[in-house]
Amino acid sequence: MRITAVEPIFVDRYLFVEVRTDAGLTGLGESGAWGFLEASAGAVETFARYLVGQDPLKIEHHWQYLYRWTHFRGAAIMGALSAIDIALWDLAGQHHGVPCHRLLGGPTRDKARVYYHVFGRTREELVRGCVEAKSAGLQRGRPPDPFTDDPRDEPYFQTHAAKIAGAVETVRQYRAAVGDDVDLCIEIHRRLTPAEAVVLAEGIAPYRPFFYEDPILPDNFDAMGEVARRITVPIATGERLHTIHEFAMLLARGAVQYVRPDVCMVGGLTGAKKIAALAEAHYVGVVPHNPLSPVSTAACLHLAACIPNFALQEYPLGEDRPPKSEIVTNAPAREGGYLRIPDAPGLGLALAPDAAARHPYRPREVVTRLHEDGSVVDQ
Ligand SMILES: [Mg+2]
Known part of the structure; x- marks a missing residue:
């Protein structure tokens, strides 16, 4: 061939x-x-x-x-x-x-536990989103951001005290609304300084988050390691990394408890499986990053099915409805809080023949949020 x-x-x-x-x-x-x-x-x-x-x-x-x-x-x-x-x-x-997973040593499991995204402009919307996701069967975990999802064209300003107190109260309300049947994966989207990240982690620790994702910008592994040493909430990071070498440096610093390799960024299944093995040697779990299409989801599931230390799978909104459902044939199927591991040959799905004609390319806009004083904000 x-x-x-x-x-x-x-x-x-x-x-x-x-x-x-x-x-x-x-x-x-x-x-x-x-x-x-x-x-x-x-x-x-x-x-x-x-x-x-x-x-x-x-x-x-x-x-x-x-x-x-x-x-x-x-x-x-x-x-x-x-x-x-x-x-x-x-x-x-x-x-x-x-x-694919049969060629990679699997299956280690029949299905992969998923988490789901909750978005909202207000705390009430975020809490309602958690309750709705629980009632939709996605009770196994999801990543509410303790900060609201404000429009990027809206200037940002909060005092330190208000930012921390508001985020702690939001996480408290998540836990109060859904009880202990749900794992809360708290996504910070790189918004905090190391000092702020330590203070917020102390505040949310009583509500038992499953992980605390990207509390600071992920580029400096020593800084992430310093945050990890000073908090008790497990850190998840790695979605912006490209190689086993970067993950090795992160793990060597004790800077992560859940690695987040993106199968579509770290060199495919070949790269991701090696990162999972590095994590396994450090007793660290794998939560594959997956903000893309059902093709990425399928690749993630084959990874989940061939490693022992898979923890949780990110499952983007809307894979069961257009446009995503029209992009591929045979998208991975969800059953409650799990996705079935695909069992057809290969990845188990294909691009729909008319996908590009039905859904023309939409490039992402170059836009980021600014602070009230005009400087760039990470959100
Ligand atoms: Mg993330």
Whole structure:
């Protein structure tokens, strides 16, 4: 079997890659480069110049070749490599007639516990969202942000005292509203300084959060490690990292209790499985980051199914309705608080033939929130 074409395909807000072969099989992957999908598609086209004519089953070799042929890294390139790697695993599964996780040592489980997103402009909306998610069967965990989701064109200002007190009260109300039947995954979206992160963690600890995600900007692993040493709430981080080397540095500093590799950013299933093994050696759980399409969700589920330290799966809103439900055929199925592990050959799903025509590409706007004084805010 030889690769005949590697094609980037834009649909809605997503970048997919199809790898076609002379055996008539097509592999599907997705890039997690988010705001840089055009750049990631350019990297896919560069990689295609090497891949066409190659044996698609030499997955690790192609991964190493493309990662190491030149010295640049980063989101656009790793998103492209991830999409290609996922597509090659999809092809390998189809070729052997088994789901991807069977080639990766699985299954370690039949279904993956999920968490769900709750958004709201007010505390009341956020608390109501928690209660509604619980009654919809998503009682197993979700990530309410203790800060409200204000519009990005609205200038931000809160005193330190009001910011911390408000966030603690919001988390208290979440716990009061849903009881202990629900795990609360508290997403901070990099909003705090290390000093603020320590104070807020002390405030919310009595409400037993499952994890405290990205309390500070994730770039400085020493700073994240210092926060982790000073708090008792488990930290989740890693969605912006690209390589096993970055995760190794994070883990070596004791800076994380739940790693959050994005399968569409860390080098696909090949990269993510290695990160999971590094985490396993530190008794750290894996919560795959997944803000993308059902293709990413399927890849995450094959990871969950082949590792022992899977903890929880992010499950984006709206996978069961348009546009997401029209982008692929055979999207992963939810049963209450779990997603079934796909059991069809390969990834177990394909791009719908009319996906790109029905849902043209919508590039993300370059917009971020500003403080009342005009400076940039992380939100
Ligand atoms: Mg996050």
